[in-house]
Structure formats: C-alpha cells, structure tokens
Amino acid sequence: MIKVALAGNPNSGKTTLFNRLTGLQQKVGNFPGVTVDRKTGSLHHGECEFRLIDLPGTYSLHPTSEDERITSSILLQPDDVDYPDLVLYVLDVRSLEQQLLMLTQILDLGLPVILTVTMIDEWAADGVGLKKERLQQLLSCPVHFVSGKTGENLDDLKNQLVQCSSDMPQPAPFYSLQQQEHFILDQVPEDLFHPGLTPYGRLLTLEHAPELKLLTGEHRELCRQIVRDHEFNTIKSQVHETMARFDQIQPLIDKVVTRSGPAQSRTDKIDRVVSHPYIGPVIFVAVMLLIFQAIFSWATYPMDGIEWIFASLSSSVQNLLPDAWYTSLITEGVLAGLGGVLVFIPQIAILFLLLSLLEEVGYMSRAVYLFDKFMSRFGMNGRSVVAMVSGGACAIPAIMSARTIANPKERLLTILVTPFIPCSARIPVYIVLVGFVVPSETYYGPFNAQGLVFMGLYVFGIAAAFGGALLLRPFVSGQTSGFLMIELPDYRPPSWSTILLSVKNKVGAFIIEAGKIIFAISIVLWFMASYGPGNSIEQATEAAATEAQEMQWEPSRTDNFIAAKKIEASYAGHLGKWIEPAISPLGFDWKIGIALLTSFAAREVFVGTMATIYSIGDTDDELSVRDRMAKEINPKTGGPRYDFATSISLLLFFALAMQCMSTVAVVKKETNSWKWPILQFAFMTGLAYLASLIAYQILSQL
Amino acid sequence: MSQLIDVKPGEKKTLLGFENPQIGLRLLSMGIQPGTEIWVRRTTFNGQTYYIHAGGKNIAVRKKEAASIRVQ
Numbered sequence: 001m002i003k004v005a006l007a008g009n010p011n012s013g014k015t016t017l018f019n020r021l022t023g024l025q026q027k028v029g030n031f032p033g034v035t036v037d038r039k040t041g042s043l044h045h046g047e048c049e050f051r052l053i054d055l056p057g058t059y060s061l062h063p064t065s066e067d068e069r070i071t072s073s074i075l076l077q078p079d080d081v082d083y084p085d086l087v088l089y090v091l092d093v094r095s096l097e098q099q100l101l102m103l104t105q106i107l108d109l110g111l112p113v114i115l116t117v118t119m120i121d122e123w124a125a126d127g128v129g130l131k132k133e134r135l136q137q138l139l140s141c142p143v144h145f146v147s148g149k150t151g152e153n154l155d156d157l158k159n160q161l162v163q164c165s166s167d168m169p170q171p172a173p174f175y176s177l178q179q180q181e182h183f184i185l186d187q188v189p190e191d192l193f194h195p196g197l198t199p200y201g202r203l204l205t206l207e208h209a210p211e212l213k214l215l216t217g218e219h220r221e222l223c224r225q226i227v228r229d230h231e232f233n234t235i236k237s238q239v240h241e242t243m244a245r246f247d248q249i250q251p252l253i254d255k256v257v258t259r260s261g262p263a264q265s266r267t268d269k270i271d272r273v274v275s276h277p278y279i280g281p282v283i284f285v286a287v288m289l290l291i292f293q294a295i296f297s298w299a300t301y302p303m304d305g306i307e308w309i310f311a312s313l314s315s316s317v318q319n320l321l322p323d324a325w326y327t328s329l330i331t332e333g334v335l336a337g338l339g340g341v342l343v344f345i346p347q348i349a350i351l352f353l354l355l356s357l358l359e360e361v362g363y364m365s366r367a368v369y370l371f372d373k374f375m376s377r378f379g380m381n382g383r384s385v386v387a388m389v390s391g392g393a394c395a396i397p398a399i400m401s402a403r404t405i406a407n408p409k410e411r412l413l414t415i416l417v418t419p420f421i422p423c424s425a426r427i428p429v430y431i432v433l434v435g436f437v438v439p440s441e442t443y444y445g446p447f448n449a450q451g452l453v454f455m456g457l458y459v460f461g462i463a464a465a466f467g468g469a470l471l472l473r474p475f476v477s478g479q480t481s482g483f484l485m486i487e488l489p490d491y492r493p494p495s496w497s498t499i500l501l502s503v504k505n506k507v508g509a510f511i512i513e514a515g516k517i518i519f520a521i522s523i524v525l526w527f528m529a530s531y532g533p534g535n536s537i538e539q540a541t542e543a544a545a546t547e548a549q550e551m552q553w554e555p556s557r558t559d560n561f562i563a564a565k566k567i568e569a570s571y572a573g574h575l576g577k578w579i580e581p582a583i584s585p586l587g588f589d590w591k592i593g594i595a596l597l598t599s600f601a602a603r604e605v606f607v608g609t610m611a612t613i614y615s616i617g618d619t620d621d622e623l624s625v626r627d628r629m630a631k632e633i634n635p636k637t638g639g640p641r642y643d644f645a646t647s648i649s650l651l652l653f654f655a656l657a658m659q660c661m662s663t664v665a666v667v668k669k670e671t672n673s674w675k676w677p678i679l680q681f682a683f684m685t686g687l688a689y690l691a692s693l694i695a696y697q698i699l700s701q702l
Numbered sequence: 703m704s705q706l707i708d709v710k711p712g713e714k715k716t717l718l719g720f721e722n723p724q725i726g727l728r729l730l731s732m733g734i735q736p737g738t739e740i741w742v743r744r745t746t747f748n749g750q751t752y753y754i755h756a757g758g759k760n761i762a763v764r765k766k767e768a769a770s771i772r773v774q
Contacts, residue, residue, distance in 0.1 A: 060731030064724075095759050098733025235723045242730045267760070277747035369762035373750035483767055484751065485728050488760040 001049045002165050005084035007071065007106060009099050010057030011362070011489040013118035014090040015039075016498050018054040020151055021158070028505045037403065038082075045158040048165050053082050059098065061105040061204055062238050063211065064483075065406055073212050075109055076205055078196035086164055087111050092119040093130050094490065096257060100249045101242065104174040107141070108200035112168040114160060115143045119492075120152070129258040138252050140172040175245055177203060184232045192219050207234045267490040271366070275488075280370050287363075288389040291354050295347050295393035296424060302346035310339035328530055329523075337522030340601065341515040344396050344662065348510055349503050351390055351397040355404075356502040360494035364404065365486055372484050378469040379476070381410040388414070388465060391421035395663045396514070399670055400506055409478035413469050415670060416476070416680050419663050420465035420656065422458050425603040429654045430457055432607055432626050436640075436647035461655055464687075472683065510666065517665035525601050528571040540569035563612050572597050586653065586689065587646035587696040589634075596659070603659045645699035649692040657688035706754070706771040711742045715773035717756060722770040729771070733757045740773055 008014040019026075022041025039054040055074065056067035063069040074082045087106055091099035107113055117130065136143040142160055146153045177185075177199055185202050192215065193202045205214055209223035227234060273279055314331040321327040358364050368382030375384050383405045390398035398418045405411035434450050442449035531537065544565035548558040567573055576593030583593055591613050599606035607625055614628040632641035642650075658664065658681045667677040709715055717740045720726030734740070740756035752768040754761050763771075 059728075062727060062731065064728050064731075095733055095757070098731075098757065098759070101731060101733065235727060238727055239723060239730060242727065243735065246730075246733075246735050271743070271753070271760070275744065275753055277744060281747070365762065369751055369753060370746055372762070372764065373746065373748060483725060483728060484762055484764045485725070485732070485767060486762050487732065488753065488762055 003084045004050050004052045004086050006088045007055045008090035012090050016495045046162045048162045078194050087113045090116050107171040110198040113141045117145050120145045131256045135256045141169050187226050299346040306343050333523045333526035337519040341518045347394045348397040352503045352506045356499040362489045362491045365488050379413050379473040381405045384414040391418040395419040396666050417465040417468040422461035428604045428607050433647050433651050436642040513669035514665040518662050521661040532570045536569040540565045586692040587649045645696050649696040653688045653692045658684035706768040714741045718772040725770050
C-alpha cells in the first residue's frame with residue numbers, strides 16, 4: 001500500500017480532487033489532539049492500492065495556524081503514520097507564484113511529488129495557458145492537468161500514480177541554504193534529527209521546534225538554546241528563504257505561463273455589490289435569514305415524517321407485543337432514542353447543503369471579511385455569525401458548522417455560546433408559558449403583548465450569547481487570531497459532488513458520534529421515568545386505579561390519571577421531589593422539577609411531561625396543557641401556581657439552561673473531550689439558576 | 703513612502719516592505735512580495751477591515767495589518 005498525501009493552498013481544488021480520486025471510500029476523523037478534519041480515503045487502480053490523505057490547505061511550511069502546523073509536522077516526521085511515500089501537489093494556475101512556493105519547499109524535503117494542475121476549464125476561459133512539458137522539465141517532476149469537476153484526464157493521473165509506485169520521481173533540490181543556516185545546523189548534534197530529513201527539513205525542524213513538538217522536550221530546549229546562543233534570527237531567515245524562492249519562481253513562471261486579456265472581472269463585479277460596505281452586510285443578513293428559514297420550515301416536513309414513522313412503529317410494536325417492560329423499553333426507550341437522533345438529519349442536511357454551497361462558490365470568506373471586526377470584539381470570528389444564525393433553528397447543526405473556523409479559541413467560544421441563541425425547540429415551551437406572563441388580549445399600541453414578550457426572549461437569548469462570549473473569553477486558553485489575512489478567492493461555479501459529500505459526511509458523523517450519546521441518555525431517561533424504588537410504581541398504579549374506580553371515571557381519564565401517579569412514583573418523580581428544596585427559591589415545585597429533568601432530553605419534552613403530570617392525554621395540544629396548568633394552585637400562597645413571578649423565572653430558565661442532551665453530545669463530539677460540554681452545561685445551567693433566582697425573588701416580593 | 707492605510711481606495715501603489723516581520727512572512731507566503739502592485743479596493747463600513755488587491759489576488763486584512771504594509 002502506498003501512502004499519498006494531497007497538499008496545496010486553500011481553494012486550490014484539492015478537496016474536489018480528493019473526492020474524485022477516492023469517491024465514497026473515505027473516512028473523516030480528527031488529527032490527534034486537535035479538531036482539524038483528517039480526511040483519508042483509499043484508491044485501487046491497476047494492481048496497486050493507495051491510501052490518500054487530504055492535508056489541510058496551507059500556504060507555506062512555515063506554519064502560522066493550526067492547520068499549517070499539522071501539514072508541517074506530518075511532512076517533517078518520517079515516522080508519522082501519515083508521512084507520505086508520495087505527495088500529490090495540487091494547484092490551480094491563477095496565482096501560480098504563490099502556490100509554487102510550498103511546492104518548492106516540499107521538493108526540498110526530498111519527497112517525491114506529482115504536480116496536479118486543476119480547474120483547467122476555468123482558466124482556459126480566462127485566457128490563461130500553461131506549458132506543461134516546460135514546467136515538467138523545469139521542476140523535474142511529473143505534471144498533470146485534470147478537471148476536478150468533470151473528472152477529465154483523471155485516469156492519466158491514476159496511471160501516473162501506478163507508474164510512480166514502482167518508479168518514484170526523484171525530487172531536485174530547489175533552494176540552497178545560506179551559509180549561516182548551514183552553520184547553525186552544524187551546531188545541532190547529528191542524532192537529534194531523524195536520519196531521513198534533508199538539510200532543509202532539519203532547518204524547518206530547528207526553526208519551528210517550539211511550536212511543532214516534533215522533538216522531545218529536552219531536544220526542543222536544546223534547539224532553542226542553540227538558536228539563542230548564536231543569535232540566529234529565525235524570522236529573518238524564513239523571510240530570506242521565501243524571497244529567495246520567489247526570485248527563482250518568477251523567471252520560471254515567465255517561461256511557462258501564457259496570458260491573454262485580464263482575468264478577475266466577474267469576481268470584481270460581484271464584489272462591488274456583495275462586499276459593499278453597506279449593501280454587503282444587508283445581503284449577508286438576507287442570505288442568513290434564507291438559510292434560517294430553510295432549516296426552520298423546509299425541515300419541518302421530513303422531520304414530521306420521521307416522527308410519524310417512529311410514532312407508527314411504536315404503536316404497532318405496542319399492539320404486537322404484550323404489555324411488558326421490554327415493550328416499554330422498545331417503544332419509549334429505544335424507538336424514542338432512535339427517533340430523537342434521526343429527527344435532526346433534515347436540519348443538518350439542509351444547513352450543510354446551503355453552507356457548503358456558499359463555501360464552494362467562494363462567498364464564505366466575504367462573510368469573514370464583513371464581520372471580522374465586530375465578532376473579534378467578542379473573541380470570535382466572522383464565520384461565527386453563520387453558526388449563531390443557524391443556531392436560531394437548531395444548535396446541533398450550528399455547532400457542527402463552527403468547524404470551518406480555523407482558530408481553535410474562536411471556534412470553541414462559538415461552540416460554547418451558540419446554544420444561548422433561541423432555537424426552535426424553545427418555542428413550544430415559550431408558547432405555554434408566555435400566556436401566564438401576559439394575557440393574549442393585551443395590546444400595546446398595534447403590538448400584541450405576547451408577541452413582544454416573544455421578541456424580548458429572542459433579544460435576551462442573543463444578548464446572552466454575546467455576553468456569554470465576553471464572560472467565557474478569559475477562560476478559554478489559546479490565542480484569538482492575531483491576524484486576519486485571508487484570501488478572497490474568485491467566485492466559481494460549485495462542484496455538486498463536493499457539496500453532497502460534505503452533507504453525507506456531516507450527517508454520518510452526527511449519527512455515529514453524537515447519536516450514541518443521545519441514544520444512551522434516552523434510555524437512562526426512559527428508565528428514570530418508568531421505574532421507581534421498590535414496588536412504588538405498582539403501588540401507585542393500584543392506588544390510582546382504585547381511586548379512579550371509586551370516582552367512576554371513563555377509561556381515558558383513568559389512564560391519564562394512572563400515568564400521572566406513575567411518573568410521580570418513578571425515580572424521576574423522586575428526583576423531582578428531592579431537588580425541590582433547591583428549586584423552590586426559583587418558584588418551582590417538584591412537578592416542574594420532574595419536567596426539568598425529563599426535558600434535558602430536549603426542551604420541548606417539557607410540554608409533554610407537563611401533560612403527563614397533569615394527566616392530560618393529548619400532548620400535542622399546548623393550549624390544553626396551558627389551561628390545566630393555569631388551574632394549578634400554589635398551596636403556599638393560595639394563588640395560581642404559575643403566577644407572573646414563577647412563569648418569568650421558568651422562561652428565563654429555559655432561555656438560558658442547557659436543556660438539550662443532543663447539544664451536549666454534539667459538543668462532546670466537536671471538542672473531542674468531556675471537559676467542554678460539562679463546563680458549558682455548568683455555565684449555562686448555573687447562569688439560568690442565578691437569573692431565575694434573582695427574577696423570582698424580586699418579582700414575588702412585589 | 704506611506705502606509706497602505708493612508709492610500710485612497712483604487713489608487714495603485716507599489717509594495718515596498720513590511721513593518722512587522724510576522725505579518726510580512728504570512729503575506730509573503732501568500733505570494734504578496736515587495737515590488738508587486740497593490741491597492742485598496744474597499745473597506746468595511748467601519749473602516750476596520752480592508753479588501754486589498756495585491757500580487758494578482760484579493761485579500762482581506764485588518765487595519766493594523768494594512769498599517770504595517772509600506773507602499774510607494
């Protein structure tokens with residue numbers, strides 16, 4: 001098996017080519033210790049088997065970001081699992097100079113390289129030509145033209161790979177080290193470097209010893225000391241090297257590129273509007289609202305479909321199997337858990353379809369340009385805007401979309417605060433509770449008072465997200481990007497296969513990684529709501545049945561009454577009563593306590609649990625739940641249980657608390673640790689507790 | 703000689719060098735090198751982020767990054 005690494009600049013068409021070569025034979029994971037996508041795939045061609053890895057898009061082997069550190073560390077460690085036998089260097093011809101820079105660095109590492117030039121159709125249209133044979137001769141490595149989009153000439157490239165497997169191209173060194181660089185390398189003990197490294201590889205290792213962690217701590221310290229003792233200016237040496245490479249690259253380009261007429265005019269015309277100081281942000285907000293609308297409304301139909309399928313499955317299982325514990329496990333535990341995972345797929349698929357479309361055509365970097373300053377005040381990134389807007393529909397896909405933020409600190413902050421943005425699952429809870437805060441008939445001028453409270457809750461959630469970012473900022477380690485400096489690529493037509501593959505990968509990763517956790521928590525919650533200590537459930541059921549018989553209630557009312565008594569006797573009920581002292585300062589009783597516990601599955605479960613506790617059969621009707629809750633009397637005050645103070649307190653709690661196991665699961669998956677989801681849970685729920693406590697204590701005194 | 707932030711949008715200049723070597727190295731590796739033609743296309747409404755054209759491509763930079771680019 002031959003290991004092939006795809007390397008190249010961002011936006012070079014590298015990923016499209018990777019998808020073309022590996023098709024569906026690919027795996028997406030993380031590089032160890034970091035959350036940069038690690039895409040690997042396999043390719044069989046002829047008699048040969050290749051394992052391909054898609055390295056992050058980078059400009060240079062002198063790393064300035066996490067992505068670049070990964071590429072550099074892999075290429076500098078001959079014993080790394082991902083160290084390639086062969087590099088497929090991908091470039092498009094439009095900014096050849098810049099893209100040849102890293103190619104010459106890789107050649108100087110002594111790695112065999114095949115140069116692949118993509119987007120041939122597009123630059124032919126722009127009047128740019130490239131002399132293939134001449135380039136091949138000057139760089140002394142095989143050169144291939146392919147179209148990532150149509151797959152043209154792809155077989156030639158595969159044949160070349162097979163040919164290379166028996167006869168690797170021999171790289172010719174490009175840059176000659178300066179005297180001073182040779183001198184400093186001579187100061188380092190010979191055995192410190194891997195014997196497979198060329199002098200240039202050693203120089204890179206020495207210059208970047210502190211950040212790349214390729215060497216042991218002791219050796220790193222030694223490197224640092226040598227650099228210090230000899231006053232070797234690493235930055236100056238890197239600048240000199242880069243300039244020297246460009247000096248060699250420029251005449252090379254003059255020999256191979258033919259240009260006719262100016263390019264770029266289409267991109268300029270679009271950007272005059274799309275990146276306009278005032279129109280640009282308006283267009284961005286419009287695009288985001290469209291996406292929001294799409295997740296919010298288009299996803300409803302497939303989501304309803306999925307829910308309907310699971311509901312019918314559940315009722316047919318109930319009809320087929322006897323009334324026993326395993327039937328309840330299957331219907332209320334397993335099927336509910338599976339449904340709870342699968343129901344997110346439409347939202348995730350739609351969001352990523354649209355986001356990768358925007359990414360593919362080159363729009364996303366414009367969003368970063370437009371919002372960089374605003375978001376950097378909160379320790380976030382221009383791309384965080386996208387996650388936060390999507391969070392208005394659902395935090396799950398929104399958090400997954402934060403993966404496009406390259407800086408780890410900015411990405412983590414975005415993940416931590418996105419769940420504050422009011423998502424669609426809060427709406428049913430708000431609908432039930434808003435009625436207790438203001439009567440529906442109240443109007444302030446032309447505005448319905450309930451509508452205003454609703455809007456207020458949205459503004460509150462958004463403010464909580466930005467405020468949360470400011471609060472959490474000092475606790476998230478790492479640096480926010482010291483610089484912006486991103487390329488605004490030319491607009492180009494999207495590659496649909498890349499988009500669809502990205503959707504497939506996101507959905508797959510969600511089901512497998514987050515799905516496990518959601519599923520497990522569903523089973524636990526089912527157990528807590530269905531079982532109680534000792535035979536308390538049986539006793540409660542019997543007592544309720546007797547009582548119902550005495551009252552001569554009709555069967556449906558009896559069933560609802562039994563269900564209410566059962567949940568009261570369950571572990572969830574006991575736990576609800578047990579936490580009552582903790583939540584009564586917020587104005588909550590044990591019934592609300594149970595609902596808070598069960599609605600950790602998802603916020604909207606609150607309504608269903610309330611319906612069960614107040615023994616209303618039909619959980620779909622929020623109004624009947626509200627009517628029943630309105631009749632509830634608070635024994636302490638003699639007034640209504642859901643008075644103004646309690647309702648406001650409960651609304652605040654649901655606005656702020658992390659009442660969503662799926663979000664916890666997806667944060668665990670995205671941050672690759674339990675530390676952040678636990679801290680996030682504690683922060684959000686702690687904040688919610690505090691806000692509800694203050695609100696209730698003040699309002700109930702009035 | 704002046705800084706890029708002092709140049710009016712659309713006015714074409716020649717890149718001389720960088721005041722901050724870190725920023726310089728990053729821009730260099732993106733193919734932006736001394737001697738190349740450079741100009742500001744536009745800024746965001748608050749004037750904090752610059753949309754510049756240099757070395758045949760478009761790049762977004764922060765104001766302080768633009769300030770460290772010396773032009774003539």
